[in-house]
Amino acid sequence: MKHYWDDTTVYSQPDASELRKKASDSIKAAQKKGRKYEPIVARTQRGALCESWWGQAWCSNLERYADYASRLDRGKRYVRSGAVVDLQIRNQIVEARVQGRRKTPYKVEIRIGRLSEENCQKIISRCNKKIESMEALIRGQFPEELKDIFTEKDGLFPSPQEISFGCSCPDWALMCKHVAAVMYAIGIRFDENPFYFFELRGIDVERFIDVALENRVEQMLKNADCKSSRILDTADVSSLFGVL
Numbered sequence: 001m002k003h004y005w006d007d008t009t010v011y012s013q014p015d016a017s018e019l020r021k022k023a024s025d026s027i028k029a030a031q032k033k034g035r036k037y038e039p040i041v042a043r044t045q046r047g048a049l050c051e052s053w054w055g056q057a058w059c060s061n062l063e064r065y066a067d068y069a070s071r072l073d074r075g076k077r078y079v080r081s082g083a084v085v086d087l088q089i090r091n092q093i094v095e096a097r098v099q100g101r102r103k104t105p106y107k108v109e110i111r112i113g114r115l116s117e118e119n120c121q122k123i124i125s126r127c128n129k130k131i132e133s134m135e136a137l138i139r140g141q142f143p144e145e146l147k148d149i150f151t152e153k154d155g156l157f158p159s160p161q162e163i164s165f166g167c168s169c170p171d172w173a174l175m176c177k178h179v180a181a182v183m184y185a186i187g188i189r190f191d192e193n194p195f196y197f198f199e200l201r202g203i204d205v206e207r208f209i210d211v212a213l214e215n216r217v218e219q220m221l222k223n224a225d226c227k228s229s230r231i232l233d234t235a236d237v238s239s240l241f242g243v244l
Contacts, residue, residue, distance in 0.1 A: 013074075013101075014100070014101050016077070016080070016081040019078065019081040019082065019083045019099055019100075020081055020082050022099050022103065023039070023081070023082045023083055023085050023099040023105075024082075025103075026085050026097070026099055026103075026104070026105050027039060027085050030085075030086075037085050037086035037097065038086055038087060038088065039082065039084065039085045039086060039087075040079060040082075040084040040087050040185040040188050040189065041082065041188075042079050042080045042082070042188065044080075045080055049076065049079060049080075049184055049187060049188060050187045050188055050190070050191050051191050052142075052190065052191045052194070053142075053144055053147065054142045054147075054150065054190055054194055054197070055187040055188060055190040055191040056187070057147060057150055057151055057157075058150075058157065058186065058187040058190055059184060059187045060151075061150075061151055061157045062183055062184070062187075065160050071173060071175045071176060071177050071179075071180040072180050072183075072184075074177035074180060074181075075177050075178075075179070075180020075181040075182075075183065075184055076180070076181075076184055078098065078099075078177055078178070078180075078181035079181050079184045079185050079188070082099075083098050083099040083100070083178075083181055084096055084097075084098050084099075084181050084182060084185040085097050085098070085099055085105050086105070087182065087185050087186070087189055089186070089189060089196045089199055089200060090199070091199060091202060092111060092112045092113070092114060092199075092200060092201070092202045093109065093110070093111055093112075094108075094109070094110040094111075094112070094182060094186060094200070095107075095108070095109055096108040096109075096110075096182040096185065098167075098178040098181050098182060100169060100178060106167055106168045106169045106178050107167070107168040108165065108166070108167045108168075108178050108179055108182045109165065109166050109167075110163065110164070110165040110179065110182060110183070110186075111163070111164045111165070112158050112162060112163055112200045112201060112202075113158060113161075113162030113163070113201075114201060114202035115156065115201035115202060115203060116154075119154045119155075120203065120208075122154070123149050123155070123156065124208065124211060124212045124215060125215075126146070126149055142194050142197075150197070156197050156198075156201055158200070158201070165179045165182075166179075167179050186200075
């Protein structure tokens with residue numbers, strides 16, 4: 001007697017060449033319908049997926065999440081096979097399409113919790129301590145001396161509790177391989193635009209920089225009247241150069 005829950009169907013896993021072919025067909029089909037996909041292209045087939053330290057740090061941080069361990073390898077294989085045919089990041093939401101076994105790509109949505117005001121101010125204060133770091137941020141770069149701001153507890157990287165996701169595939173796993181692929185793909189997108197870090201945590205990067213610079217100027221003005229041992233007074237200058 002057949003029972004509803006006695007489903008022993010075994011699904012075959014598409015190989016890399018099959019994924020690439022189906023992904024290419026999906027991108028072309030979307031173009032014919034007037035939709036522009038923004039696919040993720042992995043630059044290497046082995047080693048680190050990302051080139052920048054911040055992209056690599058995102059992937060390394062992801063791999064520390066024990067709850068995700070079972071699907072990460074499959075997700076990485078999907079990324080390298082070009083299966084993430086579209087990925088958009090907009091204000092704490094990642095929307096993506098991932099090619100799988102079927103003809104139509106699966107829809108993946110990942111939501112990231114907003115960075116708290118308290119933690120945001122802590123990060124601004126850290127940035128204020130080094131004016132060179134702020135100048136780098138304005139140029140769209142992340143200086144490596146600020147690396148711990150991303151990876152430390154309550155930093156820019158979200159914890160597993162701050163991440164929610166869903167996929168249109170039939171996999172009932174906590175994290176399916178399509179979601180895992182998108183999580184890695186986010187790191188590659190960070191290579192292209194590091195300010196997506198702020199976008200994911202609900203931070204307006206221009207306001208973030210403005211507030212940080214204003215606080216820096218305010219701190220400098222506050223210390224303007226404080227005498228420094230590095231400044232010579234008039235008498236010291238006269239004795240040093242023999243000026244009366």
